[in-house]
Amino acid sequence: MALFSARRGSGLAAWLLAGSLACLLLVLVDASRMAEERTRERAHGRALVARVGLTDLALFNEARYTRHLSQADRHAAFQDHPGALEHFPAGSLAGPARPSP
Amino acid sequence: MNTWIERQRGLLDTTVANLRRRKARNLGLFMAYVLLVFLLASVVLFGDGMRREARLLLEVAPELVVQRLTAGRHDLMPAQWLERIAGLRGVAAVEGRLWGYHHDAAVGANLTLQVPKEAAPAAGRVHLGATLARLRGLAPGDVLSLRDHAGQPHAFVVEALLDSRSELVSADLVLLCEADFRAFFGIGAGLYTDAALRVVNPLETRTVAEKVLARLPATRVISREEMRRTYDAVFNWRQGLPLMVLSVLLAAFALLAWDKASGLSAEERREIGILKALGWDSGDVLAMKLWEGALLSVLAFLLGYTLAWLHVYYAGAPLFEPVLKGWSVLYPRFALAPEVDISRIVSLALLTVLPYVAATLVPVWRAATLDPDEVMRE
Numbered sequence: 001m002a003l004f005s006a007r008r009g010s011g012l013a014a015w016l017l018a019g020s021l022a023c024l025l026l027v028l029v030d031a032s033r034m035a036e037e038r039t040r041e042r043a044h045g046r047a048l049v050a051r052v053g054l055t056d057l058a059l060f061n062e063a064r065y066t067r068h069l070s071q072a073d074r075h076a077a078f079q080d081h082p083g084a085l086e087h088f089p090a091g092s093l094a095g096p097a098r099p100s101p
Numbered sequence: 102m103n104t105w106i107e108r109q110r111g112l113l114d115t116t117v118a119n120l121r122r123r124k125a126r127n128l129g130l131f132m133a134y135v136l137l138v139f140l141l142a143s144v145v146l147f148g149d150g151m152r153r154e155a156r157l158l159l160e161v162a163p164e165l166v167v168q169r170l171t172a173g174r175h176d177l178m179p180a181q182w183l184e185r186i187a188g189l190r191g192v193a194a195v196e197g198r199l200w201g202y203h204h205d206a207a208v209g210a211n212l213t214l215q216v217p218k219e220a221a222p223a224a225g226r227v228h229l230g231a232t233l234a235r236l237r238g239l240a241p242g243d244v245l246s247l248r249d250h251a252g253q254p255h256a257f258v259v260e261a262l263l264d265s266r267s268e269l270v271s272a273d274l275v276l277l278c279e280a281d282f283r284a285f286f287g288i289g290a291g292l293y294t295d296a297a298l299r300v301v302n303p304l305e306t307r308t309v310a311e312k313v314l315a316r317l318p319a320t321r322v323i324s325r326e327e328m329r330r331t332y333d334a335v336f337n338w339r340q341g342l343p344l345m346v347l348s349v350l351l352a353a354f355a356l357l358a359w360d361k362a363s364g365l366s367a368e369e370r371r372e373i374g375i376l377k378a379l380g381w382d383s384g385d386v387l388a389m390k391l392w393e394g395a396l397l398s399v400l401a402f403l404l405g406y407t408l409a410w411l412h413v414y415y416a417g418a419p420l421f422e423p424v425l426k427g428w429s430v431l432y433p434r435f436a437l438a439p440e441v442d443i444s445r446i447v448s449l450a451l452l453t454v455l456p457y458v459a460a461t462l463v464p465v466w467r468a469a470t471l472d473p474d475e476v477m478r479e
Contacts, residue, residue, distance in 0.1 A: 008110070008114050009113060009114040009115070009116065009117025009118050009121075010109075010110040010111075010113035010114050010117065012117055013113055013116075013117050013396055016400060017396075017399065017400065017403075020400055020403035020404055020407070021403055023403070023404075023407050024403050024406060024407045024410075027407055027410045027411065027414075028410075028441050031414070031439040031440070031441050032441075034414060034438070034439050035438045035439050035440060038436055038437070038438035038439075039438055041266040041436070042154070042157060042158065042266075042438060044264040044266040044267045045158050045266065045267035045268075045269055045270050045271075046157070046158055046160070046161050047267075048263060048264070048267045048270055048271055049158055049159065049161050049162055049270055050161040051217055051218060051219055051220060052215055052217040052218065052274075052276065053162070053163050053196070053198055053217075053218050053297045054162060054215075054270050054271075055159070055162050055163065055166060055323075055328050056159075056270075056328065056331075057154075057155055057158070057159075057269055057270055057332065058213070058230070058232075058268070058269065058270055058271060058272035058273055058274065058431070058433055059269070059272075059429070059432075059433070060429055061210060061211050061213070061272065061273045061429050061430075061431050062210075062211065062428040062429045062430070063211070064202050064211065067202070067211060067213060067273070068213075069331050069332070069335065070323055070327060070328040070331040070332075071166065071168070071175075071295075071323060073173070073174055073175055
C-alpha cells in the first residue's frame with residue numbers, strides 16, 4: 001500500500017485520478033441499467049406514436065408552426081422571409097426548412 | 102523499470118508540491134477547466150440524447166404524410182383524394198388524419214386535438230396528455246371545457262390520461278372521437294387534415310412520394326425520414342442557445358490558455374533555473390511540466406464529464422430546460438436514455454486535454470533550454 005501513500009504527492013495524485021476515474025466508470029456502468037429502464041419507458045411513447053399516427057415531439061407548443069416542425073409550411077417559422085429573425089425562442093433552435101436533397 | 106517508475110514518481114511529487122504552492126491560482130484554473138468540460142459535454146450528451154430519442158420515437162411514425170396545399174398553404178384534404186392516392190401502385194394503406202390546434206385561454210397554451218387511428222374515446226369523452234392534465238388539474242372523470250369554432254363551450258369528460266412516460270410526444274395532446282372533432286372545429290364529413298400512407302416496400306418510399314406528387318401536384322409529401330431529419334437539424338445543426346453561452350466560456354478559457362502559453366511567470370522561470378542548477382536536465386523539467394498539465398487536465402476532464410453525465414441523465418438537464426422550453430407553457434417531463442459512446446468520449450477528451458497540455462509545454466520548453474544562470478538572473 002506504501003506505493004499509494006497519500007503522504008507523497010504522487011500518491012495523492014494517484015488517489016485523485018483513481019477516484020475520479022472510478023466515479024466516471026460507475027456512472028457509465030449504471031448507464032446500461034438506466035438505458036434498459038428508459039427504453040421500457042420509451043415503449044409507451046412509441047406505442048402512442050403508432051396508435052395515433054403522431055409525427056412530432058411535443059416540445060415547442062407555443063406556436064402552430066413550432067409544435068409540428070416537420071409538418072409546418074415551408075418557411076412558416078420565418079414568415080416574412082427565409083432566415084428572418086423569429087418571434088419565439090423556439091425559432092432559434094429550428095432553422096428554415098430546406099428542400100430535400 | 103523500477104528506476105523509471107521511481108523517477109516518474111519523484112517528478113510527480115515535485116509537480117504536486119508545485120501545484121500546492123500556487124493553490125489559489127491552480128484551483129481557479131481547475132474550476133474553469135471543469136466548468137468548460139462540464140458545459141461542453143452536457144451540450145454534446147444532451148444533443149445526442151434528444152436526437153436519439155426523436156429518432157427512436159419517430160421510427161413508428163407514418164411512413165408518408167400527404168398535405169394538400171392551397172395557395173402555398175396547408176388545406177383540408179377531400180376524401181376523394183385519399184381514394185386517388187390509395188389507387189397508386191406501392192401504397193399499402195391510406196388513412197385520413199384529423200388533427201388541429203386549439204388555443205386554450207385558461208392556460209395560455211396551444212393544445213393539439215387529434216383523432217387516434219384506433220381505440221378512440223367514446224363521444225363526449227377525451228384522453229388527455231399528462232402535462233396538460235397536470236397544468237389544468239384534471240383527473241379521469243373531471244370535465245374539460247373548451248370553446249369550439251363557434252365560440253360555444255364544449256364540455257368533454259376526461260376518460261383517461263395518456264401515460265406520463267409518453268409526455269415527450271403527448272404533452273399537449275387531447276384525443277377525441279371523429280364526430281366530436283368535426284363538431285368542435287366545424288369540419289364537414291369527407292374532409293381530412295392530411296393523409297398518412299403506409300407503403301408496401303419501405304425501400305420504395307421515395308418513388309411512392311414522387312407518384313403521389315405526379316398524381317396530385319397540389320400536395321406536399323413528408324416522409325418519415327424527413328421528420329427524423331427535421332429533429333436532427335434542430336438538435337444537431339444548431340445545438341441551440343447553450344452553445345452561445347458556451348462560446349463565451351470557450352473564449353475566456355482560450356484567453357487563459359493563451360496567457361499561460363505566452364510566457365511563464367518570473368517565479369516559475371526562477372524555479373526552472375534552480376532545478377537546472379541542481380542538476381535537472383531539460384527533459385526532467387519538461388516531464389515535470391507535462392505531468393502538471395496532464396494531471397490538471399485529465400482530472401478536470403474526468404470530473405467535468407462525470408458532472409455532465411449526472412446533469413443530463415440523472416438531473417434531467419435543468420440547465421437546458423429553459424432554452425428548450427422557450428415560451429411553451431406545456432413543457433413535458435421526460436428522461437433521456439443514456440448510451441455510452443466511446444468515440445465521443447475520446448474526441449471530447451482530445452479536444453479539451455491535448456490543447457491545454459500543448460499550450461503549457463511550449464513556454465516550459467523555451468525556459469528549460471536556457472542556461473540556468475541566465476534564467477535566474479532575469
